[in-house]
Structures are given as structure tokens and as C-alpha cells.
Amino acid sequence: MSKKGLSLLDVSEADAGACCAPLACEPLTAGEAEDLAPLFKALADPVRLRLLSLIACHDGGEACVCDLTSAFELTAPTISHHLKVLKQAGLIDSERRGTWVYYWINPTALTRLSALLRPRHAFGAVEG
């Protein structure tokens, strides 16, 4: 089932110019949905959305944890927890350089989710 998930995630690339977004082409299988849900769950928190956004917008495409922590009125362990959730979902990656740990976005993961949600032809004609 993890293999199915991977193939589903891959599809959005090979499929980038196809007729419609995966979500609108044919129904997700149970296995595909099980693999996709954790990605959206990782995005389903305002703190994590802001973290992702802060990292994406930071100079050089990466941000130190200390920069991120100072942007919230939350404790360091809480920020660390959210970063861990994002990383385990594959949305970000990190590296330790000396004293500091730097995080950056995984654009591939975001692109895949974006393509999945794009309701192009299938019901782009239904409304707008």
C-alpha cells in the first residue's frame, strides 16, 4: 500500500499535462487516500502553515529554528514538535550546521498536493 501511495504521488508529475487533476479523474483508492491524508494533516494547523510559509519565504530558501521560534508566542519544544510533524510528512527537510539547525521546503511534495487539488477540466467547467 505504500507502493500505491508512491505511485499516486508520482502520477501528478507524469500527469502534469494530462486531462485533469488526479482527484477529478477517478476516485482515490482507500490506500491512496490513506497515504495522502497525513500530508494534509500536517498542513492542518495554523502554526505549521505559518512555519512552512516562513521557511519558504526566508532568504536562501532556508531558515534557522531560532528565527522561526521568535516569530511565535510558543515555547521552543512546541515549535520543534511542529517542525518534526512537517518533516515526517516530507514537506520540509533539515540539516544541522554547527550550533544551529536549518530547515527548507520540499517543493516536490507541495507541487504534488497542488496538482492533486487542481480541479481543471473535470469541474472547472461546472462553475469557474
Add this chain to the structure above:
Amino acid sequence: MSKKGLSLLDVSEADAGACCAPLACEPLTAGEAEDLAPLFKALADPVRLRLLSLIACHDGGEACVCDLTSAFELTAPTISHHLKVLKQAGLIDSERRGTWVYYWINPTALTRLSALLRPRHAFGAVEG
């Protein structure tokens, strides 16, 4: 703050041809993140992802609840609960016609989320 949320959600349309995706342009404000998180939370469940997909792929762009319930090994109240979550998030809409209730996708909401996640220029150059 709800006004902020709406403007954020609107941005992805006016912004469709702009330099980069909202997430990558400038950091989300706390209010924007608070407004966006519930949308991703609604997507953060495998059953709801399949429901959304089933509705989107159904003939005529809409599906009866009875069609949806039969696709899962879950009770009708559980399906009803998930449909309510999706509807309250604005991802689907519904109408009763006689005995049956029909659901359809709100493509605008999906398009906005899709645009938000698209990491175009900002870090499209970083990897691929």
C-alpha cells in the same frame, strides 16, 4: 480577522498570473493561517478525501449520499458527519431533491488551495 482570511482566499485568483504562489511570496499572517488551517483539516482524513474524489468523479458532477455510503464500510451517520465537515469547510455543497440529498464539489475552494501550495518561482528553482 475573518476579513483578512477572505482576502487571502481571494488573492489566489487575482494573483493567478503573478510572480509566485502566496505561500512563497510573503509569510502568512496568524489570521490568514487560522482561516486556512480548517480547509486543510477538512482534507486531512482518508474517508473525506475519498468522498471528495467520489463526488468529483461522479456523473453530472454530483452524487447522492446513498452512492457514497455504499462505497465505505462505515455507518451512514459517520458518512453524514464527514460530509458535514467538508460542507462546513466550503469544499462541497448540497441540495435535497425529494427523498435524496445530492452533493457536489466547490471547485473554487479547491483551486484556491491548489494555487496556495504551488511553489512556482520562489523555490521552483531550488529543485524542480
Add this chain to the structure above:
DNA sequence: TTTCTAATTTGACACACGTCTATGCAGCAT
């Protein structure tokens, strides 16, 4: 070594979430 700082991990707590059974409501057909 020791000390200091950056970041993570652990454990605990309150709250939210997914699922079920039981019940209620709306519409159609007797």
C-alpha cells in the same frame, strides 16, 4: 574538563476527532 546556548525528547494534561448506537426528521407510498 566545565559552562553556556540551540534544539530535541519526554511525560503530562486538556481538548478535539472519528466512530458507533440510538433517536429524530423529511419525504414518499400505502
Add this chain to the structure above:
DNA sequence: ATGCTGCATAGACGTGTGTCAAATTAGAAA
């Protein structure tokens, strides 16, 4: 009216999640 069917709601139960304080690890500097 009564009964039947499709769907939603209410309440309960177990599990998962976000947050914190406290403890731990990793590295730099003295």
C-alpha cells in the same frame, strides 16, 4: 392516518493532537 426509506443529529466512548515544563542531547567556547 400509518409505515417505510434516506439522511441528519445527539450522545458516548476511545484515540489522537497541541501545548507546556522538565530533562536530555549536541555543539561552541572558555
